[in-house]
Amino acid sequence: MKLSLKIEYACRVLAQLARSHGSQQLAHIEELAVAEDVPANYLVQILNELRNGGLITSRRGKQGGYALAQAPGEISLYDIIRIVDAEMLENSVSPNGQSGQAVQAVWAEIGDTFAEQTKNIRLSDMAAETGPMYYI
C-alpha cells in the first residue's frame, strides 16, 4: 500500500509523543524532528494540522512544546489520516462510462474495509516498543 510521506511522518511523530504521554514534559519540534527523522520545516506544518484537528495540544514560549490531547488508545489511525490527508479516504471513482457504476461499487467496498481497519488501529499500536535498537 502506497501512502504519502505526510501520513508516515504524522504517525511517527505521534508515536513519539505517545511515548512521553503521561509525563509533564512537552516535546519540541526540533527534538521530534531528530528522533523521528523528519524535516523540521515540514514537521511544523504537520504539527499544525494535527493541532487544528484536535489530536495534540501546544504551548508557546519558554517551556513550550507539544503533547497528545488524548490517550494513545483513544487516537485511531483513521483520525490521523482524516486530519493530515483526508483525500485518501474519499471515494474518487466516478460512475462514468458503461461500467462506471459497477467499478465504483467494488471500490466503495474496498474503501469501507480500509476505513474499518484504520479505525481499529490505535496510536498505542504504533507506539509499542520495537524491541532493542541496534546502534551501528
Place this chain on the structure above:
Amino acid sequence: MKLSLKIEYACRVLAQLARSHGSQQLAHIEELAVAEDVPANYLVQILNELRNGGLITSRRGKQGGYALAQAPGEISLYDIIRIVDAEMLENSVSPNGQSGQAVQAVWAEIGDTFAEQTKNIRLSDMAAETGPMYYI
C-alpha cells in the same frame, strides 16, 4: 480510498471487454474509449500495458482489435493493479526514526489486507450488469 485514474480506466475498459468475451468480435480502441468515457490517446497506453501484462490480446490491421486473454472470472483486481500501477501495491513506508519499525508493521498489515481483498475480486464482479441505464 483514493486511486489513480489509470486503474479506474483499466477496470472500466476490461469490464467492457468482459461483456463481449466469448463472442468472436474484437473491440476497437475508439469504441472502448467512447463506451467507457476514457480519452482514446491515453487508453492506447493502458491497453499496451495490459497486453504486455498478459491480460488481453490484440490483432493489428483490418479486423484487428482487443479481447480478453482469460475468462473474466480468472482475472482479479489484484492482477489489474499489479500491471498498470504496481507502485500501489508496494510498501513504501520506511523504517526510519525511532517509531519507523512499528509504523511500518502496521501499514504492512493494511497492505496485506488490501492485497488479499483485491485478489478475491474478479473482473466478472465489475462486469455485472448495472441494471437499467437512464438516458437523459
Place this chain on the structure above:
DNA sequence: GCCTTTGTTAGGTCATCAGCTAAAGAATCA
C-alpha cells in the same frame, strides 16, 4: 520592560509526475 525561546503563519520554490497528445511505424487484409 526587554530579551530569549519557543510555537504560528504565510508564502515561495523546485522537482516530479499523472494524464494527455501526437505521430511515425508495423501488421493485416482486400
Place this chain on the structure above:
DNA sequence: TGATTCTTTAGCTGATGACCTAACAAAGGC
C-alpha cells in the same frame, strides 16, 4: 498497393507533494 487498425515512442503541461524561508506572536526569565 493502399486502407485500416494496432504499436511504439516521444514529448507536453498543469498540478501537486515535499520542503524551505522568514516575518510574526506568545510565554517566561532577567
